[in-house]
Amino acid sequence: MAASAINLAQKLGLIAEPWSPRVIAEMNDYQFKLVKLQGEFVWHAHADTDETFLVVAGTLRMQFRDREEALKAGEMIVVPRGVEHCPRADDECHVLLIEPRGVVNTGDSGGDLTARNDVWI
């Protein structure tokens, strides 16, 4: 695969639906995914991996069972493996996810918001 510049804003323009992660790049066995958030996701955890959220636009409210972290554009958070979390965005928020290939967005919780994996744009 040739190494080419990837423009996050251009790629985000290709995404219509919230809660639908789209892969834009791979690094070893990790993937970079862009996702639009709006409203509240589902409580879940990933037993086998940490998960990184880097906010590109808007405000992400990362809810944990005991507290909440608000992140603006230019801020990131690494959710440790096994820690329950529930992302929320009162207004549309754009996030770059970084995690191993194959991670399911709803983790161990499943449900309607479970997205098809490995969809590239």
Added chain:
Amino acid sequence: MAASAINLAQKLGLIAEPWSPRVIAEMNDYQFKLVKLQGEFVWHAHADTDETFLVVAGTLRMQFRDREEALKAGEMIVVPRGVEHCPRADDECHVLLIEPRGVVNTGDSGGDLTARNDVWI
């Protein structure tokens, strides 16, 4: 480790010297490092890993042996393992590096710009 929001601009304010990557977070056995670039680095490759550059501010010119990719803020590139590259920034440029823990900045080339590894801010 508690999951807390990390502000890239705030962390960048703690870095004085160019070509001195500073770790700001870990995800599994990967690290997120901020680095300021100014001038030309050294030609090198990483035999065992891909390496991701996400531009936070300024313009990064990623030179390959056969071409160059110019990246602005909000753009990223994954340099594949084994591919020779030489970052260049005519004016100061701020980059978020994502790569496995322990990667040496000058790869297999060494030299004066080889930075101490695993320095956190």
